[in-house]
Amino acid sequence: MSTRSAELLMAVGLLLLSLGLMWTVVTDELHIGWVEGRGPGAGVWPFWLSAGMALASLWTLARWFRGATPESRNKAPYIDSQSLGLVLISFVALTVMLLLVQVVGTYIATALFLGFYMRFIGKHSWRTTASTCVGMVLLIYFLFEWQLTKYLPKGMKAFEDGFLWIDDFRWQYLM
Amino acid sequence: MLDIATLLGAGLLQAFEPLNLMMIFVGCLAGLFIGAMPGLGSVNGVAILLPVTFLVPPTAAIIFLAALYYGAMYGGAVSSITLGIPGASTAVATVFDGRPMAQQGKADQALTAAAVASFIGGTISVVLFTLFAPPLAVFALKFGPQEEFALMVLAFATFIGLGGDDIPKTIFSILLGLVMAAVGFDIISGQPRMIFFDFVELQRGIGFLVLAIGIYGIGEMLWTLENTKGDVRIHAVTSTWKSFKKNLSHVREYLPTTALGSALGFFVGTLPAAGATPASLMSYGLAKTFARDPDSFGKGNVSGVAAPEAANNAASTGSMLPMITLGIPGSPTTAILLGGMIIWGLRPGPLLFTDRPDFVWGLIGSMYVANFVTVALNLALIPLFVRVLAMPFTILTPIIFILCFVGVFATTDRMFDVWLMLLLGLGGYLMRKLNYPVAPAVLAIVLGPLAERSLRQSLISSRGDVMTFFERPISLTCMLLALALMIYPIWLGIRRRRAGSASGTG
Incomplete structure (x- = not known):
């Protein structure tokens, strides 16, 4: 596998991981917003930060398609x-x-x-x-x-x- | 001022207690050895050996780990010079002139210069540390949750602005660490969070040490195996008492650059994303700029060895300053020390100075003593270390793997965490190969619970108003600095791309 494909695979994998994390927060029925009288819900931190991880992965994917990262232009084998x-x-x-x-x-x-x-x-x-x-x-x-x-x-x-x-x-x- | 002298005196006395003195010796020795092995640096040593330190009381434990941190900075130079491979990333700049000197048969001179420069760097920085730490801690006592949170945001922003790595990948790494820190029972609502596949073991959360040993033990060894293939060549070193005295007489040549590099290293070291590696590179650059003969750099100029070595030692002390006074680690190694302090039942931060002066001043006192011990050990044992470097990776690698397994098991008593360590180590290795920085994730998993708590406390007290972070002067300053650090590289990238496309079409 070339470094180029490895970067794509990793970015997609990490995007799925981020979405999976967001999904577990939602299915655990944790509050991802403000809970009246109690402050931020237990799900605020993991949910929105996972959302950030998903965005960062999308950003990496976009850079991969544009060939902006050195890895996306590297055809050498991923592991020597x-x-x-x-x-x-x-x-x-x-x-x-x-x-x-x-x-x-x-x-x-x-x-x-x-x-x-x-x-x-x-x-x-x-x-x-x-x-x-x-x-x-x-x-x-x-x-x-x-x-x-x-x-x-x-x-x-x-x-x-x-x-x-x-x-x-x-x-x-x-x- | 008088107070500091009294407290420092007590700290020095404490450092001379038999157990603590022994810890300094053992720590320096272990650090020299670990630092000298190619592929292993202070962070690996501290992560892998932290579980063993539960043998001794916290003060002795941190003295041991701090001495190891110190020793590793000295040791890194040994393999940079004799092998031409940096013993750790912090010793990269030492290779530039250390290797040519070894090729010219002047390895002993380079090693002596490295040791002396490290000593000067360590001494200057520990004096700066003693002067800066108490007032900074007093200042930080006024911090509320808003300031704490803003400071942590600033710490992470330094990775984006100054880390020099791919920006989306750095952001991913930070957030991943912060999210991993949230696994397990929520401290405020008591609800279980992110228990994947209903693994009961995850209810206790993912220990920072599991991630740190995974990445810096397993991942690092896989990385080293791939990159060196176990193939190393050593330059001969002949060292006699007579040549040693002659080498010492060269000190005057590099004294100014060393002093400059030390001060620079200290301040760069206090920044979480910067630390010893950039500090040593900057110091090298500075020495070259101000040299009378800049062309001789890279061809075996002794100042080119001294400047980065002074800076990386000073940076290691510098990175302890925010850890002790603010509870924000200044480097991955101090992040692990900070996590260790939490396990020992201490609360890092400004209160440490008033609550546990014995701990803080014992540590500071030990840094003075450790400096002398390391330089003495280093100079005396250079021939031995060079022989140790010949130790084949086929012995070292399996031993490190075994220590990772036993160390993780000993801290958590669960085989589950050992498997998790293996998984995280492999994941970390594969991500690192694609230029995802791993240090931010380790820092984030240590700071994660503290950051989440301070965020929620701030928001509860402000009834959900985010502006609370921008209304208090200190947190406002931190937030603005953080924003600037995050925006700057993106703005720079856009400008560069525009310039690129303009020249492409024109």
Whole structure:
């Protein structure tokens, strides 16, 4: 996709988003005007600002048709084809990691993600990869779980139970 | 005057408390490192590390983040000089002369000049800050909701008038941030608003940190991956004690431009849309204009490194002035700091000076100390930082992604917000590629709830009369300035187009 088409698509998409926002305000039956005795209604702010977003998108569309923006004259690919693969694989790997967090928990998922990225994209040695993964997992556990007392996602029950064992150990011997 | 000295003394003492001093050290170090990494700047560091600061009390937390902000301004120069890639947009101007100097084998001289200039910029600006902040806060105490709202309108207008980005896209970005801030329960009527697809999670609203980490963590890394492809080349730096002393003796050459750049940077930094990047570019331009040998700029003139570095450090201090005194952030980084202050339970604005003098003066005191710490660390650790820069993106990128996920989860305890962050980060990246500025949206989501409240309060007290904003002198001035800022670029565009079509037909 060229930058030119991407700009058109984005402007149309954002226009639809703005109209959708206005629509939700109306269907939620929020007052978009003055409410006697109470002041401006709850819908005034989101409705009229979304209307402004719609106008700004229309303005961008008009500029696109006139070729006024540099993007509308740019026929080069929207995402540089040389780096498209890298961007895509990074984003997909991140998405997979977040999905895995809900299955196997934060620690296993982050270690797998870091390991995959370093070993297969970065071609680092197994030794560097493994030590970074272990270090990262320990750092997260220490900073967030221990010091900030946050309960990070532990995934499905079986994995969560396994984790209780580690927490027990900490409570018994380390604190 | 005596009052300021007493309060500043107390603030300095506070900065020397063990925990705060440690925060300054850690913050400066983290900032130097983050600033030096290509693609990461102060705003990314502050956004990604804000969740970790809940470990310490608010004063220590803001001291840490302010030190990080400082350190990142110093660090940006390191990659500008040794890699020829700006470590952050704020260090773009440093590349112009820093890179040629490195190519001539004078990287150590450029790095020393950058550090010394940053120190001078930081010192001058923090003194200006100390002098300006208390009277400004006293002045701002008189502000009612009308003035607050007019001031925020003015802050957003600076993006349109001075931001230099595409105008309709800038307006869109501002409004999008303001609308996102309104998601969730309405504070005045208690009605739920814009709960898309009936996601219960949206009732609590969209946290500013979700957007900030999405854009400055996920989006920024995708952007960096695309633009650098992980390919960087480093210029060798040899640094010895002897050469360091020799480099310091050059200070006199660039002292005047540095002082000028510092003052300029401070005042430009206070404007929300301007900040460190334009300040450093303007300072570079100014140094070149007033130089005896303007032709040597761009070919490795040491003043060309010193001037922008002084200005970007001064601008980072300058951007804290409106944040602390008026509650209006002067830059995206301070917008995130402001959001952090709200999470810590502080109300930013003029009352902070009377309600929490320990917080305000502890911060100001820490800025003095941080300046010394950073220059010392920077000069001592230059060889180390250069080695750190060789850290491949294939290690840094996944670590940042992981920190974004854990950081967002730790602040909101909901996986929903993590997915929202991913979505907003991707959206921000795709929009940024089409020249939609993202900084206004981050500023808007932080200021949105405050702006809406002050607008509604003003209108309720005036019984719906919009003229209320134009009847009080301070709000009238802000509104007129804002209008001028919004109309000026449009008028300029029309005039340019007319001139263009006239020359086209003639």
